[in-house]
Amino acid sequence: xxxxxxxxxxxxxxxxxxxxxxxxxxxxxxxxxxxxxxxxxxxxxxxxxxxxxxxxxxxxxxxxxxxxxxxxxxxxxxxxxxxxxxxxxxxxxxxxxxxxxxxxxxxxxxxxxxxxxxxxxxxxxxxxxxxxxxxxxxxxxxxxxxxxxxxxxxxxxxxxxxxxxxxxxxxxxxxxxxxxxxxxxxxxxxxxxxxxxxxxxxxxxxxxxxxxxxxxxxxxxxxxxxxxxxxxxxxxxxxxxxxxxxxxxxxxxxxxxxxxxxxxxxxxxxxxxxxxxxxxxxxxxxxxxxxxxxxxxxxxxxxxxxxxxxxxxxxxxxxxxxxxxxxxxxxxxxxxxxxxxxxxxxxxxxxxxxxxxxxxxxxxxxxxxxxxxxxxxxxxxxxxxxxxxxxxxxxxxxxxxxxxxxxxxxxxxxxxxxxxxxxxxxxxxxxxxxxxxxxxxxxxxxxxxxxxxxxxxxxxxxxxxxxxxxxxxxxxxxxxxxxxxxxxxxxxxxxxxxxxxxxxxxxxxxxxxxxxxxxxxxxxxxxxxxxxxxxxxxxxxxxxxxxxxxxxxxxxxxxxxxxxxxxxxxxxxxxxxxxxxxxxxxxxxxxxxxxxxxxxxxxxxxxxxxxxxxxxxxxxxxxxxxxxxxxxxxxxxxxxxxxxxxxxxxxxxxxxxxxxxxxxxxxxxxxxxxxxxxxxxxxxxxxxxxxxxxxxxxxxxxxxxxxxxxxxxxxxxxxxxxxxxxxxxxxxxxxxxxxxxxxxxxxxxxxxxxxxxxxxxxxxxxxxxxxxxxxxxxxxxxxxx
Numbered sequence: 137x138x139x140x141x142x143x144x145x146x147x148x149x150x151x152x153x154x155x156x157x158x159x160x161x162x163x164x165x166x167x168x169x170x171x172x173x174x175x176x177x178x179x180x181x182x183x184x185x186x187x188x189x190x191x192x193x194x195x196x197x198x199x200x201x202x203x204x205x206x207x208x209x210x211x212x213x214x215x216x217x218x219x220x221x222x223x224x225x226x227x228x229x230x231x232x233x234x235x236x237x238x239x240x241x242x243x244x245x246x247x248x249x250x251x252x253x254x255x256x257x258x259x260x261x262x263x264x265x266x267x268x269x270x271x272x273x274x275x276x277x278x279x280x281x282x283x284x285x286x287x288x289x290x291x292x293x294x295x296x297x298x299x300x301x302x303x304x305x306x307x308x309x310x311x312x313x314x315x316x317x318x319x320x321x322x323x324x325x326x327x328x329x330x331x332x333x334x335x336x337x338x339x340x341x342x343x344x345x346x347x348x349x350x351x352x353x354x355x356x357x358x359x360x361x362x363x364x365x366x367x368x369x370x371x372x373x374x375x376x377x378x379x380x381x382x383x384x385x386x387x388x389x390x391x392x393x394x395x396x397x398x399x400x401x402x403x404x405x406x407x408x409x410x411x412x413x414x415x416x417x418x419x420x421x422x423x424x425x426x427x428x429x430x431x432x433x434x435x436x437x438x439x440x441x442x443x444x445x446x447x448x449x450x451x452x453x454x455x456x457x458x459x460x461x462x463x464x465x466x467x468x469x470x471x472x473x474x475x476x477x478x479x480x481x482x483x484x485x486x487x488x489x490x491x492x493x494x495x496x497x498x499x500x501x502x503x504x505x506x507x508x509x510x511x512x513x514x515x516x517x518x519x520x521x522x523x524x525x526x527x528x529x530x531x532x533x534x535x536x537x538x539x540x541x542x543x544x545x546x547x548x549x550x551x552x553x554x555x556x557x558x559x560x561x562x563x564x565x566x567x568x569x570x571x572x573x574x575x576x577x578x579x580x581x582x583x584x585x586x587x588x589x590x591x592x593x594x595x596x597x598x599x600x601x602x603x604x605x606x607x608x609x610x611x612x613x614x615x616x617x618x619x620x621x622x623x624x625x626x627x628x629x630x631x632x633x634x635x636x637x638x639x640x641x642x643x644x645x646x647x648x649x650x651x652x653x654x655x656x657x658x659x660x661x662x663x664x665x666x667x668x669x670x671x672x673x674x675x676x677x678x679x680x681x682x683x684x685x686x687x688x689x690x691x692x693x694x695x696x697x698x699x700x701x702x703x704x705x706x707x708x709x710x711x712x713x714x715x716x717x718x719x720x721x722x723x724x725x726x727x728x729x730x731x732x733x734x735x736x737x738x739x740x741x742x743x744x745x746x747x748x749x750x751x752x753x754x755x756x757x758x759x760x761x762x763x764x765x766x767x768x769x770x771x772x773x774x775x776x777x778x779x780x781x782x783x784x785x786x787x788x789x790x791x792x793x794x795x796x797x798x799x800x801x802x803x804x805x806x807x808x809x810x811x812x813x814x815x816x817x818x819x820x821x822x823x824x825x826x827x828x829x830x831x832x833x834x835x836x837x838x839x840x841x842x843x844x845x846x847x848x849x850x851x852x853x854x855x856x857x858x859x860x861x862x863x864x865x866x867x868x869x870x871x872x873x874x875x876x877x878x879x880x881x882x883x884x885x886x887x888x889x890x891x892x893x894x895x896x897x898x899x900x901x902x903x904x905x906x907x908x909x910x911x912x913x914x915x916x917x918x919x920x921x
Contacts, residue, residue, distance in 0.1 A: 137163075137164075137165040137166070137187065137190075137313060137314075137315055137318070137319065137332075138166075138187065138315040138316055138317070138318030138319030138320070138328065139166075139172075139314055139315050139316030139317075139318055139319070139352045140166065140168075140170045140171070140172050140316070140318075140788065140789070141172050141314055141316075141352060142170070142171045142172040142174075142175055143170060143171045143172065143789070143790065143791045144316065144352070144354070144789045144790075144791065145314075145316070145352045145353075146791070148314065148352060149172070149175075151654075152175075152314075153175070156175075156177075161177045161178070161300055162175065162176050162177050162178075163176060163177065163178045163179075163180075163297055163300060163301060164176035164178070164179045164180075165179075165180055165181075165182060165190065165297065166179075166181065166182075166318070167181060167182060167183065167184045167786060167852075167864060167866075168181075168788075168816070168851050168852055168866060169181070169850070169851040169852075169853075170851065178296060178297060178300060180289050180290075180293040180294070180296070180297055181288065181289060181293075181853065181855070182287040182288060182289045183286070183287055183288045183784065183855045183857060183862060183864070184318075184745075184784055184786045184864065184901055184902040185322055185744065185745040185748065185784075185899075185901065185902030186286050186287040186288075186742065187319060187322075187324075187328045187331070188324055188327060188328060188331050188740045188741065188742040188743075189278065189282075189283050189286040189287050189742040189755070190283060190287050190289065190294070191328070191331035191332055191335060191740070192275050192278035192283070192331060192740065192741075192742060193275075193278045193279070193280060193282075193283035193294055193298065194297070194298045194301065194302070194335055195271070195275045195278070195331070195334060195335060195338070196275040196276065196278045196279070197280075197295070197298040197299075197302060198298070198302050198305065198335065198338050198339070199271070199272050199275065199338075201302070203302040203303075203305045203339075204305055204338040204339065204340075205305045205306065205307070205338070205339055205340030207340075207677070207683075208337075208339075208340035208674070209261075209268070209337070209338060209340075209729075210259055210261065211678065211711065211726075212337075212340075212343075212674045212717070212718055212719070212726055212727060213267075213337045213338075213726050213727040213728070213729050214247070214255070214267050214724060214726050214727070214728055214729055214730055215261060215266070215267045215268040215271070215337075215729050216257040216258050216259050216261055216266055216267070216268065217247050217248075217255045217256065217257055217266060217267050217724070217730065218247065218248040218255070218256040218257065218258060218263060218265050218266055219245075219246070219247060219248065219265050219266070219267060219270055219730060220244050220245070220246045220247070220248060221248075221265055222244040223244045223245055223246075223270075223738075224244070225274060225737075225739070225741075227756045227757050227758065228741065228743070228753065228755065228756025228757055228758025228762070229756075229758055229762060230245070230737045230738070231244045231245075232244050232245070233762060235762075238762065238763055239735070239763055240735070240736075240737075240763060242732055245732035245738050246732065247724075247730075247732075248265075252396055253396035253397075254396055254397045255397070255724055267729050267730040268729075270730065270739075271334070271729060271730070271739065274739045274741075275739075277755060278742075278755075280294055280295060282754060282755070285754055285857065285858040285859075286742065286754050286755070286857070286858075287855075288855030288856055288857050288862065301335075301339075302339065304339050304341060305338065305339035305340060305341075306340075307340065307683035307684045308684050308686065310341060310344055310345060310346030310347050310684075310687075311336070311339060311341050311346075311347065312341065312346055312347055312348055312349075312350060313332050313336070313348075313349050313350065314350045314351075314352050315328075315329065315332070315349070315350070315351060315352065316351070316352040316353075316354070317354065317900070317901065318786075318788075318901055320892075320895075320897050321897055321898060321899060321900040321901045322745065322892065322897075322899050322901055322902060323743070323745060323746055323760065323761045323764045323890060323891070323892055323893075323899045324736070324740070324742075324743055324761055324892065325892040325894075325895065325897050325899075326734060326736075326892055326894040326895055327734070327736060327737070327740035327741070328740070329349060330731060330734070330740050331740040332349055333349060333727075334729050334739075334740070336348070336349060337727045337729050338729070340674075340683075342671055342674060342727055343669065343670070343671035343672050343673065343674030343675050343705070343718060343719075344669070344672075344674065344675045344683075344684070344689060345651075345653040345654075345669060345675070345684075345687050345689045346653075346687075347669075348669070350533055350534070351533050352533065353532070353533050354789065354795065355795070356523070356530050356532070357530040357531060358533075359531045359532055359533050359535060360529065360530055360531030360537070363531055363535075363628065363630060363631070363663070364601075364628060365628075367444075368437075368442075368443040368444055369437070369442075369443075369444075371411075371414060371434075372414065372601075372627060372628035372630075372631075373410060373414070373628045373629045373630045373631070374630070375407060375410060375411055375414065375629075376388075376391065377434075377435075377437055378431070378434050378435070378436045378437070379436055379437045379438070379439060379441075380436045380437065380438050380439060381439050382436075383432075383436075384428060384431065384432075385411070385412075385428040385429065385431040388411065388431065389407065389408045389411070391407075392404065392405060392407045392408060393405065393407075393723045394723065395723040395724065395725070397717075397724065397725065399711070399715070399716050399717055399725060400716065400717055400722075400723060400724060400725035401706050401708065401716045401717070401720035401725060402720070402722075402723050402725070403706070403720045403721055404721060404723070406615075406618075406629075408620045409618045409619055409620045409624075409629075410615070410618060410626065410629040411431075411620075412429050412619070412620045412621070412622060413603060413618045413619070413620075413624045413625055413626035413629065414626060414627065414628075414629070415429040415430050415431060415434075416429060416606065416622055416624065416625035416626075417583070417600055417601075417603065417625040417626055417627040418430065418433075418434075418582065418583060418627075419433065419581050419582060419583055420583035420625075422581040422583075423581075423622065424622065425621070425622055429622060430581060432577075433577050433578040433581060434578070435578075442765075442896060444891070444895070444896035445471065445896065445898075446472070446765070446767070446889055446890075446891045446896050446898060447896065449467070449471060449476065449477050449480050450480075450767055450889070452480035452481070452483065452484065453476055453479060453480035453483065453770060453771075455483045457483075457484060458484065458485040458486070459484060459485060459486045459487065459488075460481070460484055460486075460487045460488070461487075461488045461490065462487060462488070462489045462490065462491075462495075462497045462498070463488075463490045463553070464490060464491060464520070464553065465491075465497070466491070466495040466496060466497045466795070466796040466798050466872070467481075467497055468481065468495070468496040468497040468500045468503070468872070468882075469495075469496050469497070469796040469797075469869070469871075469872040469882035469884060470795065470796045470869075470882075470884065471884060471898075472884055472887040472888060472889050472890075472898030472899075472900050473771065473772065473839050473840075473884070473885075473887060473888060473889040473898075474840075474882050474884040474885050474887075475771060475839060475840045475885050476770065476771040476772065476839075476889060478496075478500050478503060478505075478506070479771065481497070481500045481501075481513060482500070482501065482506070482510075482511045482512075482513055483513075484512075484513045485512065485513065485514065486513065486514045486515070486516065487513055487514070487515050487516070488515075488516045488518060489515060489516070489517050489518070490518045490520050490553070490556065491517075491518075491519075491520060491798060492519070492520060492521070492522045492550070492798065492799060493798050493799065493802050494517070494874065494875075495796070495798050495872070495874065496796070496872040496873060496874050496882070498515060498517055499874055501513060501515065503873055503874070504873055504881070518556060519546075519548065519549055519550035519551075520546070520550055520551060520552065520553055520556060521542075521546035521550050521551060521552040521553070522546070522799070523540075524542065524543040524544065525542050525543070525544055525545060525546040525550070525552070526542050526546070526552035526553070526554070526594075527539075527540065527541050527542045527552075527594055528540065528552075528554070528594045528598075529598065529634075529642050531663075534662070534668075535662050535663050535670075536659075536660045536661070536662050537631065537634055537641075537642040537660060537661045537662065537663065538642055538660040539640055539642040539643040539660070552592075552594075554592050554594055554597065555591075555592045558584075558586065558587070558592040559592075561582075561584060562584070564579065565579055565580065565582070565584070568580055586600070595635075595640070597627075598634070598635045598640065598642075599611060599635050600625070600627045601626070601627035601628045601631045601632075601634070601635070602626070602627075602631060602632055602633065602634050602635040602636060603615070603617075603618060603624060603625055603626025603627065603629075603632045604624065604625045604626075605617065605623070605624055606622075606623050606624060606625055607623050610637055611635065611636050611637050612624060612626065612632055612636070613633060613636055613637075614632050614633035614636075614665055615629040615630070615632035615633065615664070615665075617632075618632065630663045630664050631663055633661070633664075633665055633666065634661050634663070641660075641661035641666070642660050642661045643660075644658050644659060644660060644661065645659060645660075646658035646659060647659060651688070651689065651701055651702065653687060653689060655668040655669070655702055656668075657702075657703075665703050666703055667702060667703040667704075667705060668702050668703070669689060669702055670705060671705050671718055671719050671720075671727075672689050672690050672701075672702050672704065672705050672718075673690060673699075673704060673705045673706070673710065673718035674718040674719070674727075675689040675690055676690055676691070676692065676710055677710075677712070678710060678711045678712030679692065679710055679712045679713065680692025680694075680699070680709070680710035680712070680713070680715075688701060689701055689702055690702055690704055692709065692710050692713075694713070697709070705718060705720055706720045734894050735763050735893040735894050736761055736762070736763050736764075736893050736894070741755070741756075742755045743755075743758060743759065743760050743761040743762075744759050744760055745760070745899055745902040745903065746760055746764065746766070746774055746776070746888060746890045746899055746903075747774055747775055747776050747781075747888060747899075747902070747903040747904040748776055748777075748784075748902070748904070749777065749782070749783075749784055749857065749860070749862045749904065750777070750857060750858065750860065750862075751776075751777050754858060761892075761893065763893045764890060764891070764892070764893050765890065765891045765893055765896060766890055767889045767890070771839065771889075772839075772888070772889045772890075773838040773839055774838065774888060774890070775837070775838040775904050776904065778838070778904065780838075780906060781836070781837055781838065781904040781905050781906050782863070782904070782906060783821070783862075783863045783864060783865050783904065783905055783906065783907060784862060784863070784864040784865070784902060784903075784904065784905075785835070785837070785864070785865050785866065785867070785886065785902075785903055785904065785905035786864065786865075786866045786867075786900075786901045786902060786903075787866065787867055787868070787869045787883045787884070787886075787887065787900050787901065788866055788867075788868055788869070789868060789869070789870065790810050790868045790870065792806045792809040792810040793806065793810055793868070793870035793871075794870070795870070796869070796870060796871075796872060796882065797870040797871060797872065797879075800870070801870070801871070801872070801875050801876065801879065802875060807876055807879070810868075810870075811876070811878075811879065812844075812845060812871065812876075812878060812879045812880045813842065813843075813844045813845070813867060813868060813870075813871040813879065813880035813881065813883065814844050814845045814846070814847045814867065814868065815833055815835050815844040815845070815846055815847065815865055815866070815867050815907060816847045816849055816851065816852055816865060816866045816867070817846060817847070817848060817849075817852060817863070817865045817907060818848075818849070818850070818852040818853055818854055818863060818864070819848055819849070819850055820853075820854050820863070821852075821854065821863040821865070821907075822846065822848040824863075825907060825908060825909065826909055827846050827848065827907070827908075827909050828846070828848065829846060829847060829848040830845060830846065831845075831846045831909050831910070832844070832845060832846070832909075832910040833845075833846045833907050833908060833909055833910055834906075834907070834908050834909075834910050835865065835867060835886065835905055835906070835907050836886070836905060836906050836907075836908075837886040837887075837888075837903060837904065837905045837906075839885065839886060839887070839888065840885035840886055841885070841886070842880060842881040842882075842883070842885055842886070843880060843881070843910060844867060844880060846907075846909075852864055852865070852866070865905060865907055867883040867886075868883065869882060869883040869884055869900075871883075884900065886903070886905055887899075887900040887903060888900075888903050
């Protein structure tokens with residue numbers, strides 16, 4: 137759901153097919169009928185942007201029909217926990233909403249505690265203020281009829297999916313979900329995934345073989361990039377980035393999650409060890425106890441500051457930035473409201489474009505609508521190596537860190553990214569030493585000794601990430617050895633144990649699989665501690681016996697006092713033997729059905745996309761997500777129920793191209809296969825607009841327009857939304873004006889600048905557009921004939 141795995145993630149689909157060959161049932165839920173749909177046992181359609189309504193209906197179905205895993209729900213989730221009596225939900229809004237700030241005061245979104253500070257529970261699940269009863273009340277409104285009216289999915293199809301997937305709520309069955317950008321790129325993207333997490337918790341599908349919620353990545357190392365802290369709000373290992381309100385290391389450590397429940401492992405309690413070891417990795421001998429291990433040298437975000445993608449380019453558009461590195465990216469095509477991004481780039485003093493081939497970003501100043509004479513931006517192009525021309529690790533969605541070797545040297549002056557960064561920093565530091573720039577300490581004190589024989593050494597970086605015992609100079613065996621006294625270093629605690637004195641664990645390639653569950657513990661390495669399934673102690677009963685004896689993931693050996701199977705999620709004994717709860721990264725030790733940490737509510741609620749085809753949210757008076765980030769002024773325009781833009785539009789990928797096409801659009805055989813941008817539309821809509829297959833059409837939103845080739849297809853069908861016919865169109869987003877010359881423009885010229893309030897990912901999968909046949913002049917008609 138929210139993905140097209142057969143076309144866009146064919147290696148993943150290989151294993152889906154293998155499961156189907158063994159009898160697994162494959163369900164596909166999507167607005168379009170795709171190649172994935174052809175392989176599905178069950179395929180149903182839904183209107184783009186209505187996933188929470190669909191999943192909310194499934195939650196109600198599971199609860200109404202007692203299909204949940206009662207043991208799992210009572211013992212391994214917070215379903216029995218008692219919620220603050222002041223918490224409420226009314227007509228689309230949770231308690232604490234401030235319309236002037238467009239934000240929630242979450243003070244009522246709390247759990248009741250006893251005199252020891254431990255959450256109160258009702259193990260009968262009958263207390264009206266327990267999470268379980270609040271969940272039932274919240275989703276009681278999501279009837280089959282109401283969900284069908286919102287999603288356009290027929291009630292019979294809804295019930296078929298619900299019944300089939302809910303059958304996995306027994307210990308001898310497992311259900312998993314794979315999602316992609318079709319779930320995330322919405323103003324309720326995080327809550328889409330939260331809704332499925334609730335379903336998986338109800339069915340007991342977390343921490344088991346064949347369970348979980350699995351992200352399909354559009355880039356091979358997306359997991360690795362977030363693990364290593366490439367997002368603005370986290371350091372490597374998901375440590376929070378320091379903020380101005382935490383000026384000292386002691387202040388920072390006060391944010392460490394706490395619990396008073398002795399049975400909660402609360403592994404995040406070790407954060408002080410991980411941050412000090414990280415600082416020692418960053419600043420080496422210069423990081424001492426006397427100077428807070430260099431904590432003051434780390435940059436600090438202002439309170440509440442959000443430095444995510446949409447905000448960065450909004451600030452750039454306003455002229456805040458002087459310079460910008462576009463490293464391995466093509467925002468002139470990949471970003472929502474790409475026209476705004478191109479205007480923003482024109483307000484820089486300088487930009488460095490690091491890429492394999494030229495791109496619309498590097499050449500933005502001579503693109504459509506641009507006058508180079510009026511653009512001050514000085515652009516520097518740095519050629520870098522492609523993925524097969526450099527050595528290093530990548531981490532997939534399953535957290536497997538795999539070492540890869542380069543197949544060839546990069547051509548000409550192109551260099552791997554690491555080499556470029558390494559040399560660039562040495563030049564920057566030399567300038568600081570010579571000219572004494574502002575705030576020199578972070579630059580002059582940075583540990584930067586990753587070369588061998590005068591060349592950058594990626595293995596030294598991998599070892600630094602693993603970490604050292606600084607008293608012996610040896611690599612630490614794993615993160616259990618890390619300390620907060622400055623005697624250990626570690627670039628990323630989660631990756632500690634990946635490159636030890638025994639060697640590079642990520643380079644292993646043994647196909648042994650003792651459990652027979654596809655864990656392959658000696659093929660590559662998996663964080664943390666080579667654990668293949670996180671929260672795996674949720675797969676056993678209270679005595680540590682596998683709840684599914686036919687597929688034992690873990691088993692407690694009471695004689696040897698140890699776990700057998702996968703690397704256990706902490707080696708503590710099972711709950712029934714005075715052990716600990718299984719969800720060790722959660723302060724309460726259990727999975728959160730009630731999740732008070734998000735910006736837009738502890739339960740997912742259906743809201744319409746910012747741009748939608750109907751004037752009223754059928755679930756409440758609150759049409760859109762009440763805390764969504766909306767950019768106002770400038771080129772950020774929006775259109776809901778505007779007759780100029782009557783059709784729902786979405787964007788997607790094709791097999792033959794990758795991302796914005798910077799790699800693939802330069803390859804003639806791939807361009808031959810997918811030569812230009814196209815617009816898919818239903819037979820019914822084509823008839824309505826007088827469009828034939830192969831016609832050139834104009835697709836337009838309030839932000840921009842582009843030409844495309846019409847593909848009239850039965851893969852798309854009109855939706856019946858509350859008695860109203862709603863048409864949908866779709867475009868791939870791999871193209872751009874630079875190459876090939878007749879390939880067409882980026883679909884992101886159409887998408888809105890609006891973000892999910894938790895992540896600020898843009899809503900590129902559901903917005904309003906128009907499509908019309910392009911008028912062709914008589915001269916062109918003659919020439920063509």
